[in-house]
Amino acid sequence: MSRKKCLAVFASGTGSNFEAIVTACEQGKIPAETVALVCDKPSARVVERASRHGVKSFTFDPKSFASKVEMETVIADFLDENGVDLVCLAGYMRIISDTLLSRYDGKIINIHPSLLPAFPGARAVEQAMEYGVKVFGVTIHYVDRTVDGGRIIAQRAVPYEGNDIDELFGLIHAVEHELYPETIARLLSV
Structure with missing residues (x-):
């Protein structure tokens, strides 16, 4: 029997998408276990949510690292130590660079609040509303x-x-909260 797939969620805020993913795993809707949270804001609400679900957290202050390469190397080592198969960005407000991408190439996904390629980057919803779109x-x-x-x-x-x-x-x-768990489940079932 093969081992259950392991997820890591990266988040920076309240963690509502983290909660949706963890709950879907616990209910068997995603054939995986959420084993790790990576959070660049130690006081973020998502850290408390992770604790409540028994998910190991790696929290950090980005300014405590000498460089982004050092920071992402430590993060990638943490992911490796926890056997992570898929990284799910869920409101993680940092750009992922080559250090992490090279070690997890094709294994990092993100959720974005617009119909890309329209309105990439931060403030996508506000920009779409200012533009006057009728379908977000x-x-x-x-x-x-x-x-x-x-x-x-x-x-x-x-x-x-x-x-x-x-x-x-x-x-x-x-x-x-519906689409992300559905998509993760589909990716892991292939």
Whole structure:
């Protein structure tokens, strides 16, 4: 019998997508176990969520490292030590560089709150609203050396014609919490 696949989630904030992934693993909807959280903000709410689920956390202050290469080497070593098969970025607000990409090439995915290639980078939802789009969305893609430019794995539209940014974020998060676990499960089942 083969071992269960191991996931690491990288997050920087509240961790609602982390929670959706961990819960889906616990319920058997994702054929894997979430074994690690990587968080660049030690006081972020996601750290408490990880503790509640018994997920090992690696938290750090990026300024404590001499370089990004050093920081990502330590992170990659942590991933290796925990047997991580797939890295899922979920609100991790740092650009992944060659150090981590070279060790986990093709094994890092990200979720983004727009229908890429439209509105890459930070503030995607706000930019889309300012532009006046009527269909927002969520994209899951492989991470490569571009910002939100990796090969698209899945997308789902979120129609919205209002002007309440909080309401829109709520709709987008609801889609994220369904689409990300579904996509991870599909990737691991191939």
